[in-house]
Amino acid sequence: MKKEELISVLKIQEIDQKLKDLERHLKKLEKEKESVRVSIESLKKRASLIESKRNSIKKELRDLREALEREEELLRKAEEKMKVVRKEHEYRMLLREKSRHEDSVLKLLYRIEDVEKLLSDYNREATEELNLIKKKLKEIEYEKEELKKEEESIKNRIKELELEKEKTINTLNPEVINFYYEAKKVFGDLIIAKIEEGICNGCGLKIPNILFSKLMKHYSVERCPNCGRYIYYRL
Ligand SMILES: [Zn+2]
Numbered sequence: 001m002k003k004e005e006l007i008s009v010l011k012i013q014e015i016d017q018k019l020k021d022l023e024r025h026l027k028k029l030e031k032e033k034e035s036v037r038v039s040i041e042s043l044k045k046r047a048s049l050i051e052s053k054r055n056s057i058k059k060e061l062r063d064l065r066e067a068l069e070r071e072e073e074l075l076r077k078a079e080e081k082m083k084v085v086r087k088e089h090e091y092r093m094l095l096r097e098k099s100r101h102e103d104s105v106l107k108l109l110y111r112i113e114d115v116e117k118l119l120s121d122y123n124r125e126a127t128e129e130l131n132l133i134k135k136k137l138k139e140i141e142y143e144k145e146e147l148k149k150e151e152e153s154i155k156n157r158i159k160e161l162e163l164e165k166e167k168t169i170n171t172l173n174p175e176v177i178n179f180y181y182e183a184k185k186v187f188g189d190l191i192i193a194k195i196e197e198g199i200c201n202g203c204g205l206k207i208p209n210i211l212f213s214k215l216m217k218h219y220s221v222e223r224c225p226n227c228g229r230y231i232y233y234r235l
Pocket residue numbers: 200201202203204205224225226227228229
């Protein structure tokens with residue numbers, strides 16, 4: 001392999017490594033986006049639960065007030081009838097009826113008072129919590145936007161790198177490309193490893209001094225005796 005070819009292969013190797021990192025980053029973002037989506041959903045659900053509980057208390061209050069109106073109406077009617085009734089036993093019956101309605105009215109008034117208090121307490125609590133939820137939602141929506149922007153920028157970077165890779169591949173002989181992909185199967189992401197301070201970047205082991213001298217002197221490409229990778233000192 002010619003030196004220029006090796007430089008190109010090295011470039012492709014670097015691009016592939018960068019692409020792998022970016023893909024990994026994208027996957028991480030995907031997970032973050034999912035967790036943001038779950039948070040938004042759960043906050044919205046919580047808000048809707050608060051609203052529905054508030055509505056159910058309001059409905060109870062409305063029902064009680066309607067029941068009160070009905071009882072008051074029945075009470076009035078009983079009182080009206082008492083004014084015109086003649087017979088003693090009918091009067092006593094109406095008196096009992098009146099007393100029953102009075103009891104109901106009183107009970108309803110107490111209950112209404114309780115539910116009004118409940119509603120006012122709940123309103124205070126709910127307003128506080130709903131405000132908090134609104135604030136959190138705003139923060140999370142912002143986070144969501146930021147993630148989206150980050151994702152777009154990574155995708156653009158990936159496109160750029162792929163284009164650059166394609167350009168580099170086009171300058172190379174197909175055999176060289178084949179060599180690269182075949183070697184990738186054996187060595188993983190690092191096929192052509194730099195030697196630094198006598199150590200192979202691929203396996204982390206020291207290469208023999210004589211080999212190191214050769215690399216330094218001739219700027220050649222050799223094979224690492226430990227891992228078999230292609231090694232160079234400088235190209
Ligand atoms: Zn090695």
